[in-house]
Amino acid sequence: MTLLTALLNGAVALSTAKIPAKRQSLIILILLIIASANSFLHLWFSEASEHSTNIFVTIIASGIVLSNRAHWTASILFNWVGWITISVWLELALIQHFFFAMAMSTLLSWFAHLARKKLVTKQIELEIERDLAIQHELEAKAATETKSAFLANMSHEIRTPMNGVIGMIELVSQTELNTDQKNYLATAKRSADSLLIIINDILDFSKIEVGELTIEFVEFDLEQFFEELIHDQHFHARKKGLTLALSKGDFHHRHVVGDPYRITQIMNNLLSNAIKFTESGGITVHYDLVTLGDNLQLKVEIKDTGIGVSETALPFLFDSFSQADTSTTRKFGGTGLGLSITKQLCELMNGDISVKSQLNQGSTFSFSVRLKPPRQTHKMASKPPVPVSFEGLQVLLVEDNEINQEVMLAILKGLDVNVFIANDGLEALATLSHSQRLKFDLILMDCQMPNLDGYEATRRIRAGEAGEIFSHIPIAALTANVMDSERVKCIEAGMNEYLTKPVKIEALKSVLVKYHKQAPAQH
Numbered sequence: 001m002t003l004l005t006a007l008l009n010g011a012v013a014l015s016t017a018k019i020p021a022k023r024q025s026l027i028i029l030i031l032l033i034i035a036s037a038n039s040f041l042h043l044w045f046s047e048a049s050e051h052s053t054n055i056f057v058t059i060i061a062s063g064i065v066l067s068n069r070a071h072w073t074a075s076i077l078f079n080w081v082g083w084i085t086i087s088v089w090l091e092l093a094l095i096q097h098f099f100f101a102m103a104m105s106t107l108l109s110w111f112a113h114l115a116r117k118k119l120v121t122k123q124i125e126l127e128i129e130r131d132l133a134i135q136h137e138l139e140a141k142a143a144t145e146t147k148s149a150f151l152a153n154m155s156h157e158i159r160t161p162m163n164g165v166i167g168m169i170e171l172v173s174q175t176e177l178n179t180d181q182k183n184y185l186a187t188a189k190r191s192a193d194s195l196l197i198i199i200n201d202i203l204d205f206s207k208i209e210v211g212e213l214t215i216e217f218v219e220f221d222l223e224q225f226f227e228e229l230i231h232d233q234h235f236h237a238r239k240k241g242l243t244l245a246l247s248k249g250d251f252h253h254r255h256v257v258g259d260p261y262r263i264t265q266i267m268n269n270l271l272s273n274a275i276k277f278t279e280s281g282g283i284t285v286h287y288d289l290v291t292l293g294d295n296l297q298l299k300v301e302i303k304d305t306g307i308g309v310s311e312t313a314l315p316f317l318f319d320s321f322s323q324a325d326t327s328t329t330r331k332f333g334g335t336g337l338g339l340s341i342t343k344q345l346c347e348l349m350n351g352d353i354s355v356k357s358q359l360n361q362g363s364t365f366s367f368s369v370r371l372k373p374p375r376q377t378h379k380m381a382s383k384p385p386v387p388v389s390f391e392g393l394q395v396l397l398v399e400d401n402e403i404n405q406e407v408m409l410a411i412l413k414g415l416d417v418n419v420f421i422a423n424d425g426l427e428a429l430a431t432l433s434h435s436q437r438l439k440f441d442l443i444l445m446d447c448q449m450p451n452l453d454g455y456e457a458t459r460r461i462r463a464g465e466a467g468e469i470f471s472h473i474p475i476a477a478l479t480a481n482v483m484d485s486e487r488v489k490c491i492e493a494g495m496n497e498y499l500t501k502p503v504k505i506e507a508l509k510s511v512l513v514k515y516h517k518q519a520p521a522q523h
Contacts, residue, residue, distance in 0.1 A: 025068040032062050032075050040082045047090055052098050055083050056105040063112030067120040072113045076106060144210050156448050158199055159480035160401055163501035166192050167407030170505065174414070196502065201337045203482060204265075205320065208344050214484045215348050219374050220260045222298070223248070226287055229264060233271045240275060242282045249288025249299075256289070256296055257372040262345050267300070269338040270365050274304040281305030281362075289371075296371040297351070303364045309357040317355060318343040342367070391416040393516050394440045398428040398457065399478065400449040404501070408444065408478075411505060415512065425452030425460075432466035440473060442515045445495065447479040447486070454479075455493040462494040474515050478503070 039054035062075040083102065169189050177185065207213040230246045237244040274283045287300045309317060320340040346353045350370035357363035395417050399405050405421055412419045420440070422428040428443070429452070443461075447454035454477065464471045476497035477490040487498050497511045 025066060025071050028065050029068075029071040029075055032058060032066070033078055035061075036075070036079050036082060040086055043086055044090070052083065052101070055079055056101055059102075059105040059109045060112065061109075063109030064116060066113060067117045069113075069117070072109075076109065080106075147206065147210055155203055155482050156480040159482070159501045160404065162192070162196060162199070163480065163503060164401075164403035164407055166196070166502040167404075167411065171407065171410050171414075200482075201341060204341050205337050207483060208341070208348075212484050213348065215262060216259045217257050217372065218260065219255055219257050221254060222256050222287075222289065223254055225260055225263075226285070229267055229271075230285060233268075233275070236272070236275050237283065240278070241280070242275060242278055244271075244275075244282060245284045247284070247286045249286070251289035253289055253296060253373055255374045256298070257374055258298070258369065259349065262349065263298070263369060266342050266345050266367060266369075267302075269342045270302045270367075273338065274302055274306060274363070274365075278304045278306035278362075292370070294372075296373055297368050298371050299366070299368045301364060301366045303362065305362040308359045308361045308363055309355070310359045314355065314357060318353070389416040390512050390516050392418070393442070393512060394418045394420070394438065395512075396420050396422060396428065396431060396440045396443045397478075398422045398425065398443060398449070398454065399446045400424050401446075404446075408503070411503075411508065415509070417512065424449040425454060425457030428452075428457050429460060429466045432461065432470045436467050436469060440470070442512070443473060443475045444478045444499070445475050447477055447481065447490065454495075455489065458490075458493045458495055476511050 036055065036058045039058060042054065043052065059076060059079050062072055062079075066072040066075060080102070166189075169185060169192060173182075173185055173189070204213060226246060226248070230244060234244055271283065271285070281304070283302065283304045285300065285302050287298065290297050290299065318339050320337060343353050346367050346369055351368040353365065353367035355363060355365050393416075395412060397405065397408055397412070397419055399408060399421070400423050409419055409421065420431060420435075422431050428445070432440070445454040445458060449457075452460075458475050460466065461473065461475070462471055474497070475495045476499055477487075477495045478499050478501065479486055479490065480501040482500050490498055497514075499507055499511065
């Protein structure tokens, strides 16, 4: 009986083990046959008909653990043939006294087998669904990674020449020009900026899709933020003869913590649309700040007297690549991504956006975003003025693109910076290795370069391969990849700062002034 119990327990355990189904079923059948044979031996030697109970148990167990129809049939036949043979051979009255019990055991085994088969079939279906889900998840992950890599590459390939275009325009604008030349240049600058906005919209939309876009939290002056933002839009409004008015609610938190860049993006999208679709009258902007527990909520309302939106178009206004109608696209242009990105940015900042509009009656866009109060209630210190000259600052520019070299060289020399150029990471390491007496104050490091990219070059510099004297030198990334993961990648490689192409001169100056102050301590 002990052996029978052990064999049956082993069969039950195997039925839940992770072994191929056919092999598992065959092993269980062998164990059940051994268990039955053991019972027959007990019956043979004892000639006690009550030992038939073990046979009944084995038959029922066959139905419980066997899902393969052929194997179950083999087990049942083996038990019946063995039971009848021993009964006849030993002249025991087994069939007379226990036939009903044997038949009921077989019937119970049949029902158990059907239930087991149904359960196994369901498990197989679930495993197939799980495997498909895992496969789809892996495929989706691979597709997302491929898309991210494609976006990063497209960002680099598009923004790198844009750096040359915008950089050269800014450099030319600083030279002596007549009125016509200034007008031509201003038009070129606006066109380049418009192209950059379209590129940024497409990249931002794609970043949101792949979960790459993150919200930052920095402290800023809310009143100054809106005043500067409206001031920047006044030019476009005045050009069309429109008024642009700003008003604020009665609130006390002038300084807040949030993402001013993304709020600017929302405001510029809404204001540029309001100006674009308004031919006469004006635009009013009202903002307010309300307290929500430990947080703050910024509420903004932008009202225009423009062409409005029809009731049929309103439900689709925030959809991707959506505009009111094709005539709107032909007349006013645009990708149809601005409002979609605006809505998603609001949602990323725990807010929302809505619109009220009637055709030819104007529109009112209202949005909210979540902000935080500053940790300290004191007034933020005003930023020190950025010096015009950085005389004495030694910078190593690591850049493989000749046009970008020319642009950066002109900008840096215009700021009185001493510039040395390396065409890739290997040249940068060689330049530093042979310049142990020339203490550079800063490295401007392009990230995607042939031979040795900026990430690996930075890691080697930090490891002391260019000399221990440069292992802690400040390194600023100079990249055309604007994906959020790129910033993390640069920091993990050991870079201190992060500048994106096209490089904004003010952003470059803020990095230079930071290390210009440290320069004397390094010499």
